[in-house]
Amino acid sequence: MSTHGNTENMQNSSRDTVRPSAPAGAHSGVPAVAIKDVHKAFGALHVLKGINLTVNPGTVTVILGPSGSGKSTLLRLINQLETLSGGEIDVDGEMVGYRHVERGGQDRLQELTEKEIAAQREKLGMVFQRFNLFPHMTALQNVMEAPVHVAGVSKAEAKARAEKELARVGLADRAEHYPAELSGGQQQRVAIARALAMDPEIMLFDEPTSALDPELVGEVLGVMRSLADGGMTMMVVTHEIGFAREVADQVVFIDGGVVVEAGGPEIIDNPTEQRFKDFLAHVL
Amino acid sequence: MTRKSKENQANIPNRINALPVRHTATVVAGIIVALLALMLAQGLVTNPRLEWNVVWKYLFNENVLNGIGWTLWLTVASMLIAVVLSVLLAVMRSSANAVLRGVSWFWIWFFRGTPVYTQLVFWGLFSVLIPKLSLGIPFTSVEFWSVDTRNILTAAVAAILGLALNESAYLAEIVRAGIEAVDTGQAEAAQALGMRRGLIMRRVVLPQAMRIIVPPVGNETIGMLKTTSLVMAVPFSLELQYATDAIANRIYKPIPLLLVACIWYLVITTILMFLQSRLEKHFGKGFEQRQLGAGASGTSPAGNGAGTGSAGPTKGTGKGGTPDQTDKDTVKKYNETMMTGLNA
Ligand SMILES: Nc1ncnc2c1ncn2[C@@H]1O[C@H](COP(=O)(O)OP(=O)(O)OP(=O)(O)O)[C@@H](O)[C@H]1O
Ligand SMILES: [Mg+2]
Numbered sequence A: 001m002s003t004h005g006n007t008e009n010m011q012n013s014s015r016d017t018v019r020p021s022a023p024a025g026a027h028s029g030v031p032a033v034a035i036k037d038v039h040k041a042f043g044a045l046h047v048l049k050g051i052n053l054t055v056n057p058g059t060v061t062v063i064l065g066p067s068g069s070g071k072s073t074l075l076r077l078i079n080q081l082e083t084l085s086g087g088e089i090d091v092d093g094e095m096v097g098y099r100h101v102e103r104g105g106q107d108r109l110q111e112l113t114e115k116e117i118a119a120q121r122e123k124l125g126m127v128f129q130r131f132n133l134f135p136h137m138t139a140l141q142n143v144m145e146a147p148v149h150v151a152g153v154s155k156a157e158a159k160a161r162a163e164k165e166l167a168r169v170g171l172a173d174r175a176e177h178y179p180a181e182l183s184g185g186q187q188q189r190v191a192i193a194r195a196l197a198m199d200p201e202i203m204l205f206d207e208p209t210s211a212l213d214p215e216l217v218g219e220v221l222g223v224m225r226s227l228a229d230g231g232m233t234m235m236v237v238t239h240e241i242g243f244a245r246e247v248a249d250q251v252v253f254i255d256g257g258v259v260v261e262a263g264g265p266e267i268i269d270n271p272t273e274q275r276f277k278d279f280l281a282h283v284l
Numbered sequence B: 001m002t003r004k005s006k007e008n009q010a011n012i013p014n015r016i017n018a019l020p021v022r023h024t025a026t027v028v029a030g031i032i033v034a035l036l037a038l039m040l041a042q043g044l045v046t047n048p049r050l051e052w053n054v055v056w057k058y059l060f061n062e063n064v065l066n067g068i069g070w071t072l073w074l075t076v077a078s079m080l081i082a083v084v085l086s087v088l089l090a091v092m093r094s095s096a097n098a099v100l101r102g103v104s105w106f107w108i109w110f111f112r113g114t115p116v117y118t119q120l121v122f123w124g125l126f127s128v129l130i131p132k133l134s135l136g137i138p139f140t141s142v143e144f145w146s147v148d149t150r151n152i153l154t155a156a157v158a159a160i161l162g163l164a165l166n167e168s169a170y171l172a173e174i175v176r177a178g179i180e181a182v183d184t185g186q187a188e189a190a191q192a193l194g195m196r197r198g199l200i201m202r203r204v205v206l207p208q209a210m211r212i213i214v215p216p217v218g219n220e221t222i223g224m225l226k227t228t229s230l231v232m233a234v235p236f237s238l239e240l241q242y243a244t245d246a247i248a249n250r251i252y253k254p255i256p257l258l259l260v261a262c263i264w265y266l267v268i269t270t271i272l273m274f275l276q277s278r279l280e281k282h283f284g285k286g287f288e289q290r291q292l293g294a295g296a297s298g299t300s301p302a303g304n305g306a307g308t309g310s311a312g313p314t315k316g317t318g319k320g321g322t323p324d325q326t327d328k329d330t331v332k333k334y335n336e337t338m339m340t341g342l343n344a
Helices: A007-018 A071-078 A114-121 A139-149 A155-168 A184-196 A214-229 A241-247 A274-283 B024-046 B052-059 B062-093 B098-113 B116-129 B155-181 B184-192 B197-233 B240-251 B254-283 B325-342
Strands: A033-042 A045-055 A060-064 A086-091 A098-103 A106-111 A124-127 A202-206 A233-237 A250-255 A258-263 B132-136 B143-148
Touching: A033 A071, A045 A071, A045 A250, A045 A258, A060 A071, A060 A241, A071 A086, A071 A202, A071 A233, A114 B184, A124 A184, A124 B184, A139 A155, A139 A184, A139 B197, A155 A184, A184 A202, A184 A214, A214 A233, A214 A241, A233 A241, A250 A274, A258 A274, B052 B240, B052 B254, B062 B098, B062 B155, B062 B197, B062 B240, B062 B254, B098 B155, B116 B155, B116 B197, B155 B197, B184 B197, B197 B240, B197 B254, B240 B254
Parallel strands: A060 A233, A060 A250, A124 A202, A202 A233
Antiparallel strands: A033 A045, A033 A086, A098 A106, A250 A258, B132 B143
16 A cells, blocks of 8 residues: 555555554454355345455455445345355354354254354444434433443443443533434444444444435544544445545455455555446546 | 423524414304303203212212222223233244244234124133133143132133233234334344344334334223223123113113213223323433423534434435545544544
8 A cells, every 4th residue: 555655545554653552454363354255145136246355453444336236235244134145254263143063974054043143243333324323212321222231231330431432422412312312423423332332343334424414424434533543443335435545454346246356445546447447437 | 383481592683573374264163163062061061861960979989989990900900911912922923933923813813803792701601611721731631730710710800811812912913013113223233232132122122112002002091991891791790880880770860870980981081191191202202303402512503303314315326426625624624623532
């Protein structure tokens, strides 16, 4: 990424120096997420046709692609909101959804129980396009919910933590508000705080700013950026090319169910594949 | 919209103080209806055949008050059991297990498909038809536990059971509709937080479904209040309708005692409606549009309509071209303020 002299990359490399705690790009082996020849079909609709992708700890991967290319599906597979049709996904070196067992001398996959799946999901935080905050709970209650009822943290402790997370996304003064009383940008920041409160190792963002009015996009991207600066491993589906340029360590372009082009953020300004060029021409 | 008191309003220098539109037709209609209502009231009060003195005499009769107690008990107990059963049935209905789905379907089919009167007669006869209840392995003589049916299935129990089972079938459909009305994104967000099915149902889905469920359940409860008068089919003979009927037959004055019953049913209905509105308020939390605190300083306009409403996807080709300069600037500016918060 140093070969490009434009300002975006200057900022990008300066980001790396800003976060001393972040694990180095090539970490001691185990990738945070390893996606191996992943297929997904909805009935006859073959959406993902052999996706391969590795996300290293402490890095930001931005996934680009036209509408309907399966970007959401890929994130949902990692978090097991969809079940795999083929291939394998490892999070932190652990296969998600299944374990290998021996049956009649053969190596077979055994589905994990709901409890085991829930435990795997605790490593992942997810932020949705439509926020999906719990509307009957205040911002604070939204953030406290999982720590109290999933992790079994005491109410007092969870409250202190939730207040810290809300302050981190700049919403300390909105703790007692219900989602309906918050702007879209504020709601999305609460959603980020809610995910962070469970101490995830990896954050998945599915078009977190697509449902926002343009003037509210910046505040959410700002929070995401500072998360990245803090060394969080992130996978981000977005149409915000500017964000990809400035924050991504890895950019992946998906189309037609396969990874068409992948590389550092510099590929945005120097695409090689025609399909990626067309997409960028459309988006930029 | 009611006008708020002066101090509650913003100071607008050129506040509009317009004359309201005249609703002549509405006023005329209102007067006509009021006159009709007065005539009806006069007829009710002055008609000697209604015998208000008798009504008054028996309104607080001991048997009548006792009947109210039983009617209330039958209503509350059967509704509580029905609500619990209906949630179970609704969850079973959407279960992955085909047996559970089938049982739920059959239950709803059977109890909705037969008259409640018939069901009550059946429950009254149950201890005759099946004198002994036992728990064991079907088609074998193995038996873990058994009991004389008559000892547990008293008339009151039979009445409550009959009403509850019938009602549960109706409520199950109401609960199912409520559960299905909750956005699937809610359960997904909860799953993503590591929550499991039971917890998601209890903490996330049901509380939101309640907002949709409560009004029709209130309706059903008021219906149940009056359905309790059918328990004479069991036979159970202590509730309000039966009590007033008994007095009427004794003193040969049916009309005033019907009025007694009506007055009490109306009183209870009023109380139930009040409770319903309280429940609706409780479960509507976060859904009603609240005024933001006046002192709250926001970075963004209180675009309340946001909710999930404005969340319609704005993505797509048109939206793609956002990485413009202003956008990046706001990101940077925002970041500067963010960093201070983050270092903590
Ligand atoms: N549950 C489902 N059942 C059937 N088809 C589905 C389902 N979920 C997604 N699809 C289909 O899979 C394809 C990929 O969907 P996906 O939501 O992953 O696209 P995307 O890349 O996220 O698009 P967008 O940018 O519009 O969000 C689409 O054609 C969609 O219609
Ligand atoms: Mg999508």
